Amino acid sequence: MYDTARGMIENFLYMVDNYGFIPNGGRVYYLNRSQPPFLTLMMESYMARHSNMTFLRENINLLKKEYDFWMTKRNISVEQNGRSYTLNRYNVLAGGPRPESYSKDYEMALKLAEDAKPSFYAELKSAAESGWDFSSRWFYGSTNSLLDTQTRSVIPVDLNAILCRVERMLAKFYTDLGMPAEASKFTTALNQRIEAVQAVLWEESLGTWLDYNIKETRKNRNFYPTNLTPLWASCYTDSAVVDKAVSYLESSGALSYKNGLPTSLKDTGEQWDFPNAWPPLQHMVIEGLEKTESKKAKDAAFLLAQKWVRANYEAYKKYKAMFEKYDVQGDGKPGGGGEYEVQLGFGWTNGVILQLLDLYRSRITSSAISISFSGILFTLPCLIITFWL
Template sequence: LPPPDIVYSQIYCHGELLHQVQMAKLYQDDKQFVDMPLSSAPDQVLQRFGELAAAHNHSIPQQQLQAFIQEHFQSVGQELQSWTPEDWKDSPRFLQKISDPKLRAWGEQLHQLWKKLGKKVKPEVLSHPEQFSLIYSAHPFIVPGGRFLEFYYWDSYCVMEGLLLSEMPGTVKGMLQNFLDLVRIYGHVPNGARVYYLQRSQPPLLTLMMDSYLTHTDDTAFLRDNIGTLALELDFWTENRTISVSLGGKSYVLNHYAVPYGGPRPESYSKDAKLADTLPEGDREALWAELKAGAESGWDFSSRWLVGGPDPTLLSSIRTSKSVPVDLNAFLCQAEELMSNFYSRLGNDIQATKYRDLRQQRMAAMRAILWDEEKGAWFDYDLEKGKKKLEFYPSNLTPLWSGCFSDLDAVDKALKYLE
C-alpha cells in the first residue's frame, strides 16, 4: 500500500477541492463526500478541478460543483461487497443457555446481524488504492453499520467479543490480521480504515484483542508470528503520545491523546470550520488538532476534554491533549501485562521482564498522578492547571477493569466512591 502523503490525500485529507465541496454543504453528512471513490486517477481529477476553480475565480457555483462530483466520483460503498462469515452457525451455545424466550429471540436477532454487517473489500482497491479513501484490507470484517462502512479500532474490540461468543474465531482472526497489517504498513492502528483517519489512532486495545482470541483458540503460532507487530504498536504510543508530569520533585511518564496535525477533520469538515470561526485565526489550527485528539480518545466528544477557554461548556474549549486520561493509561498498563505474559508463553524471558517493569513503572506513575486516596478513585490529570479533575466519569474506574492497581484496598475504596 502507498504511504498516506501521496496525491490522493489532496482530495480526501486536505486541499481546495475538499474545502470547496464540504463548505458548499452538498451533502447532509460531510462523511459522504470523503467516502466516495474516484472514477479516474486523482491527478486528472485535481487537474480538472484546478481548471474549474480558475474559471470561477476559486468560488465554484454549487450546481457546477455538483456536476463535477457526479462526473469524477462514484457513489459511496462501491468498493465493498457483502460477505457472510464462513464460520457463522445457526445456533451457537450461548443462545441455548438463555432461558427467557424473549431474551433468546433478541439474542438470535443480534446473532443474525453478523451476516448483515459482514463486508469484503473489492480487489480494485488493492490495484488502484489511489482512487479510494478506503484502506485495503486483505481479510473480510464486520462494520458498525449505518453511515460507517469501514471498521474502527476500539469499536472492533467489542465486535470481536461478540464474535467469539458466537463461536466465530475465524472471522476474529481475519480482523486481527487486518489490524496487524495496518501496524506493519503505517506503524500504528488508525482511528478507522480510511486514509483520512491515518493521522490519529484510537484507544490501544489490539493486545487485548489478541488475548481474547488466544483465550478461545490457544493459537500460539499466530501469536509467535505477530508478537513483534504488537510490540511495534505499543512503541507508537511510547514514541508519539507520552508526556512527563512533575510532582513532589519527581517526574513521571504517562500517556495522553495528542494529534500534531491541524486542519478540520475531513469527515466533519464544515462543522470544524464553522466552530473555528468563533476563535481568533491564530487559535484555529490548535482547535482542530484538539478535536482530532478528542476523536482519537473514542470520547468524541465529552465534557472530559472541555477544560479551556472562557466558557468550558463550549466545544471550542476542548483541550484533549492537556489531560492525562485514566483509561488510556489503564489500557496501556493492561497491554504491558499481556505482552509480558505473551513473551513468557513464547519463552522470551528478557522481553517478558521488560514489559513487566514497564507495567510497574506505569502503575507507580498512575498512583502518584491519577489516584486520589481521599476519594478512592483515579482521575484525569489537568496538565495546564497541574491538578486532578475530580468530576465523575466511568473512565475513573478503568484501572479496576484492567487490573492495574497494586493496593488491594483500591477495590473497596472504589466501591465506597461509587456509593
C-alpha cells in the first residue's frame, strides 16, 4: 500500500504543479475551485511510515505551492478587538450554475433577482469547495435553505485548523530537510494562526470554537463536529480549553446518539446535517480528543470510537457493504439526503474503521463480540487509503 499511497500523492502533486491547487474534481470545469488543503497532511501520513527524504525534498516546493494558494487566494483579514488577524475561507469567484448540477442550480436561482444570481452561484461553488455541500452551516437568512447560503462570508473552524496543522508540518519538513530559514517562517505563521483562531473563533461562554460570519459579524452557535477540530490540529496553547471543549460536547446533546456524532443537530434534508454522520468528522473528533492529556477527553474519544465501530458493524451485517455516511439513529443504517444516492465502498469509511481498530485494538467490541484488528471477526470489503477528496 506504500506504493499506492505514494501514487495518489504524486497524482495530487501533479495537479498542484499544473494548476496551483488540487481541483474539486478531475474535470476541466472544476478548475475554479479547490478541495480542502490536505496534501501536506497526506505527505505527513506517508512519511510517518516510509521516511523517504528524497521524495520529500523533490516535492516540498509543491506542498508550499498549495499552501501559498490558500494564503493568497483564500485569505481574509478579520478585525477583532482592535486587532487585525489573517484567517482563511472558501471563496470561489466564478458565477454561473455548477456544471455537475446545472439544472438544479439554474432552477433554484429563478427565485432570485437577476443581479443576485452570480453571487448565489458563487456561494454554492464555495460550499462545494468546502466538501460540505450542503449544510445549515452555510445558511444565514429567513428560509433556512440553499437560497440563504453565505459560504464566502464564513470563517470555518475546520479549514483554519487544517491550515494550522499544515503550517506545523511544513515547519517540521523544512527542519528535517535542513532548511531552518523556511522552517522559521512556518513556525511564525503557525503561532500567528493559533493566536487568530483563539481570538476570532473561540467562544468562552460555550467552551468551544465556532465559525464566524464576517458579513453578519457573529458566530454560528449551532453544534457541528468541526467546532472541535482545533483539538485535532493542536491549534491552541492553553490546555484548559480541552476539558471545556469536552463539557461543550456533552452539553450539546451530540453524544446522546447511538451511532456516532451527528453532522449537526438541524434536520434540513441536506446531507451535511442531521441525522447523517460522516467518517472523517468522527475520526477528526476522536483523534483530537485522544491526543490530549485529559482523561475526560480520552474517555469521550473511546466512547465515540466504540459507537462508530458498532454502527458500521451492524450496517455491514445487514447490507454486506460499507457506506460513505451513516444515520445516527436506528440500528446501523446508511445516511441519506443531498443530491445523490448514498455511495457504497467506501474509502474513507474503511480507512477510519481500520485506524480506530488499530488505535483501540482489543478494547473495541461489537455487542458481546470482540472485534479483532486482524480481520478474523470483522471483515472489511477492501482497504483503501483515502483522504477528504
